[in-house]
Amino acid sequence: MGGAERSARKRRQQQSAAARAVTQARGGGGPSRKTIVSVVAVVVLAAVVIGGVIWTNASKNETEGTTITPQTASAALDTADERQGATVVSGKADAKVKLDIWADFLCPYCAQLQQKYGTQIEDQIKAGNVQVTYHMIPLLNNRSDPAGYSLDSANASLCAADQGKFTPFHDSLFASQPEEGKRGYDKAQLIKLGQDLGISAPEFATCVNGGTYNQQLDDALTEVSKAPNFQGTPTVMHNGQVINWTQDGWLTNLVNQAG
Template sequence: MGGAARNARKSRQQAAAARSVAQARGSGSDRNKIIAVVVAVVVIAALVIGGVLWINSSKNATQDNAIPAGTPTALGPGVVEKRDGVVVSVGKPGAPKTIDLYADFLCPYCAKLQQDYGPRMEQAINSGQLTVRYHMVILLNKNSDPPGYSLDSANAALAAADEQKFTAFHDALFKNQPQEGGRGYDKAQLIKLGQDLGITDPKFAQTVNAGTYDQQLQTAFQQIQSDPKLQQDFGNGQIGFGTPTVAVNGKAIPASGDWLTKVLNG
């Protein structure tokens, strides 16, 4: 074989070797791409599953958990808790100021109002300055999973009022409020809270389980929704009833800023 032929053959061998290397590299690159895609899919799946589990855990955070009773606010001497139908009045006889407070135990804005103004309202109640008429509203009754927590908690609060434990029961429910859209507290948990607050009369559990005040609460809610004096302007032309609503002399007032001081000094 001549030199030219050997050179040609060598060139062909080198070219073939180069193609083999390129193919191997390409094959390795493809494998790396596939591995990267698989890893990405696994990571995304893990994140999705983790997110679903977290959401479900958050929504079901009340499952099998007792409602903490905490340290109930002590009502001062002479303060009377009185249920009148589905309204609970808390105050000293002859208090010069009265407000009506409409709230839903599932409403986060109601919980915020209780957090910001509840202690001051209760201080004014204890000092004899204020009577608060609490209206348990079932506006968000369909917004728990399963539906019905707003009604169950409202009925239980009225049952607690019959045992002179309304304020403590009311405060505990707002302090440990379930997530809107999630699981509320069931009747057994509501009964346990009442018992932890010192309720011993078996009638309390019977009232909670029977939903004794359910129909009255539903009727009252229909009347509240249609009361023009309780309508508020929510902006963008939206006018209607919402929670929380604070009313003085039957008419809704803006519950923002230092509204409580204005009421007490008005």
């Protein structure tokens, strides 16, 4: 190979190396800017999805391992014989106003009824003016995750009634109501609430764990669902007539009219 040919080849090699250097400097030798942006977007999206799943699961299960706050102010209302089948009757037999209330411990509107009028109702019961028959029905039994909280809580409230603790148990569950579509409270948490309210009889835990009143509650739901004036939960009735509990002063008006 002559010197001229070697010189030409060397120049070509130098030019090729220079071209590669320019290409690499411009980003042509590695991933394109578009590719890098796409990869970053995928990573960010994955992080958002994973974070959303973690947050959703945490939110869904926020009742897990928690203690239901006991409400004890209304404990004096109860008697050990107030449970009548799948209902609980609170108040004197000669009360001039007699109400029936159908409710579900998972129902948010039932919690609103309790929040707005629960104390007034209980005060009228104490005064001897009102008697209430509580029908705690498992209407939303499939609306918790896992399903079954409506029935478990309704059964537990009847078990608490057998121990003379229905009203504080009832009030406590509404005061700490789980969100519909999410986890309710399990049987161990319901038993713990009863114990925190002063229930010491071992029969209470047996009643809760065994679902003693489950069949009666299911039968009551089936029966009331056939009634033409049943409007879901909550339904409030006086002498068989549905009461508009969202109307201000409805309870005071009933008491005054019965006067």
